[in-house]
Amino acid sequence: MSTAATMKPSRRKGPISFLTLLAWSTSILFFLPIAWIIGTALKPKTTVLDIPPNFYSFRHFKIY
Amino acid sequence: MNILPTIWMLGLSFYDYTLTSSKGATFTGFSNYLDFVKNEQLSQSVSRTFVFLIIAIICQTFLGILIGVLFWKNDKMPGRRFALTLFFTPMVVTPIATALFWKLILDPTFGVMNYFLTSLGLSKVDFLTDSNLAFPTLIVVDTWMWTPFMALMTLAALGSVPKAELEAASVDKLPIHRQITTVIWPHAKFILMLGILLRSIDAFKTMDLTYIMTNGGPGDRTELIALSLYRFAFKSFKLGYASAVSVFLLFIAIALTAIYLHVLNARKKAEDQG
Numbered sequence: 209m210s211t212a213a214t215m216k217p218s219r220r221k222g223p224i225s226f227l228t229l230l231a232w233s234t235s236i237l238f239f240l241p242i243a244w245i246i247g248t249a250l251k252p253k254t255t256v257l258d259i260p261p262n263f264y265s266f267r268h269f270k271i272y
Numbered sequence: 273m274n275i276l277p278t279i280w281m282l283g284l285s286f287y288d289y290t291l292t293s294s295k296g297a298t299f300t301g302f303s304n305y306l307d308f309v310k311n312e313q314l315s316q317s318v319s320r321t322f323v324f325l326i327i328a329i330i331c332q333t334f335l336g337i338l339i340g341v342l343f344w345k346n347d348k349m350p351g352r353r354f355a356l357t358l359f360f361t362p363m364v365v366t367p368i369a370t371a372l373f374w375k376l377i378l379d380p381t382f383g384v385m386n387y388f389l390t391s392l393g394l395s396k397v398d399f400l401t402d403s404n405l406a407f408p409t410l411i412v413v414d415t416w417m418w419t420p421f422m423a424l425m426t427l428a429a430l431g432s433v434p435k436a437e438l439e440a441a442s443v444d445k446l447p448i449h450r451q452i453t454t455v456i457w458p459h460a461k462f463i464l465m466l467g468i469l470l471r472s473i474d475a476f477k478t479m480d481l482t483y484i485m486t487n488g489g490p491g492d493r494t495e496l497i498a499l500s501l502y503r504f505a506f507k508s509f510k511l512g513y514a515s516a517v518s519v520f521l522l523f524i525a526i527a528l529t530a531i532y533l534h535v536l537n538a539r540k541k542a543e544d545q546g
Contacts, residue, residue, distance in 0.1 A: 238419070
């Protein structure tokens, strides 16, 4: 192994820090409404307004 | 190209010109402006716009700085770029689409938000039709949409701080508040100020969110000045009056742009001195 390869900075190993978890949670929280709407866009029209919401209707997947 | 429509609008603001009226445009001097000043509903809409602007900008700046610092501190976190991409998505979605899907999410009957609230044993909430909740809901959606922009500006601002100065501060074991005030803030303040000003100019023109989500209602609780302007111009066809309101908006935008340019010049001066 060359010296350059051994000196390459690597990501910190070990348990995931609290700050990392917080950053990821924030990103997911901000993306959730968009994820929900993408999910709704993939549903068949008849199930879009189902109450309670149908979370798993991808078997009917169809592009309109 | 830019000046001509503005001059046309300025001229039109001195005329009584209604498209649906059989009489043509008649010169009325400053009467449109006087009507605008006297119109209580319109002044309420202006003050509401300022309240919206101030609360939204404060929330977005505060959250944006917190999240920006979080990602700045976590520069080696796994999947940082992907997390940032997810986080920045609300900012790049078309505001009309954002308004439409938030309207669907917050719908009292079909909305998923109320589904979760009832699942938790809480009662249903009419987020967009309750007179006390509609305005805060708009601020929350605007904050959701534009906090990533302020976080982006914070990341850019923090990126402008020279690493050597940060390292020197940590070698000297400066306490964190001293690091912020003496090392970070002098470099970061210009970009942050620009972010706040750009958001202020943009927030003052907010129309799409209110038009789609509440249409100014309930009553006129969420009627912002840009929406009133739209109504005057394209619902009542009062083009002279709408032009007078536009001129007022133009002056506010010019005032904010003047501050923006002042900050840019201040930065240039500071760089020249440094």
